[in-house]
Amino acid sequence: MIRFEQVSKRYPNGHQGLDNLSFHIRAGEMVFITGHSGAGKSTLLKLIMCMERPSSGHVHVGGQNLRDLGSADIPYLRRQVGVVFQNHQLLFDRTVFDNVALPLIINGTPADEIGRRVRAALDKVGLLSKEGSYPIALSGGEQQRVGIARAVVHKPALLLADEPTGNLDPGLSAEIMALFEDFNRVGVTVLIASHDLPLIAKLDHRMLTLHQGRLLQDGEGA
Ligand SMILES: Nc1ncnc2c1ncn2[C@@H]1O[C@H](COP(=O)(O)OP(=O)(O)OP(=O)(O)O)[C@@H](O)[C@H]1O
Numbered sequence: 001m002i003r004f005e006q007v008s009k010r011y012p013n014g015h016q017g018l019d020n021l022s023f024h025i026r027a028g029e030m031v032f033i034t035g036h037s038g039a040g041k042s043t044l045l046k047l048i049m050c051m052e053r054p055s056s057g058h059v060h061v062g063g064q065n066l067r068d069l070g071s072a073d074i075p076y077l078r079r080q081v082g083v084v085f086q087n088h089q090l091l092f093d094r095t096v097f098d099n100v101a102l103p104l105i106i107n108g109t110p111a112d113e114i115g116r117r118v119r120a121a122l123d124k125v126g127l128l129s130k131e132g133s134y135p136i137a138l139s140g141g142e143q144q145r146v147g148i149a150r151a152v153v154h155k156p157a158l159l160l161a162d163e164p165t166g167n168l169d170p171g172l173s174a175e176i177m178a179l180f181e182d183f184n185r186v187g188v189t190v191l192i193a194s195h196d197l198p199l200i201a202k203l204d205h206r207m208l209t210l211h212q213g214r215l216l217q218d219g220e221g222a
Helices: 040-049 072-079 095-105 109-125 140-152 168-184 196-202
Strands: 001-012 017-027 032-033 055-062 081-085 156-162 188-191 206-211 215-222
Touching: 001 040, 001 072, 017 040, 017 055, 017 206, 017 215, 032 040, 032 140, 032 196, 040 055, 040 156, 040 188, 072 081, 081 140, 095 109, 095 140, 109 140, 109 168, 140 168, 156 168, 168 188, 168 196
Parallel strands: 032 188, 032 206, 081 156, 156 188
Antiparallel strands: 001 017, 001 055, 206 215
C-alpha cells in the first residue's frame, strides 16, 4: 500500500527532513510512526499526500509511483486517503454535519448520498446526535471525533493521522486510538504519527521509529 525507497527530503532552507528512508506498509496494516520532535514524522505523511515531494528516492502509494503524478492527478490520490490533524482543522462557522460533508461536496457526491454518508460516519464515531451542533459547543475529544468522521466519510482505503491525540487527556486519547483500530479492523490501512509512547506501547501494532529523519527501528510495541 505504501512503499518508501531510499527517500530523502531536504527542504529549500537546507533542513534535512528525511534521510534515506525505506519501508513497506501492506494494505490492512495499522502502523505508528514515532520519534522526537523534528524527527520527520509529519514530513513522511506529507510525502504520502503529495503535499511535499522527495528530494530523492521513490514513494509508492496504492501501487503508484507518486513521481509520475502531475498536479492534476493529486486530487484523485487524495480521494483515496483520509487525513486527521491534531488541531482538527474544523470550520467553526459550520455545523458538525457540514464539516463532515465537506469532502463529499468537494468530490461532487450527489446530495441525497451526502446525507446518508455523513450520518453513517457520525454514527461510527458516536456523534449522530450532534449533527446540528457547532464545533464550539463540543469537547476537545468530540471535536477530534468530528475530524475523524470527516476523514473517513468518503471511505478512504488509507487513513493518515498526525498527532491525533496531541491535545487530549489519556482516557480520551485511548478512545480515539480505539476508533482508529475499529476502522483498521474493517480493512482500512492506518498510519498514525504520534509521540505518545505510553499509549502506543499498550497497543499491539507495528511501530516505525524515526531519529533525525532516519529509520531507527521497525518493530512491534515500544
Ligand atoms: N516546510 C519546511 N521548511 C523547512 N524545514 C522544515 C519544513 N517542514 C519541516 N522542516 C524541518 O524538517 C525536520 C522534520 O520536521 P517534521 O515536521 O517532519 O518533524 P516531526 O517529527 O513531525 O516533528 P513534530 O513532532 O515536532 O511535529 C525538522 O527539522 C523541521 O524543522
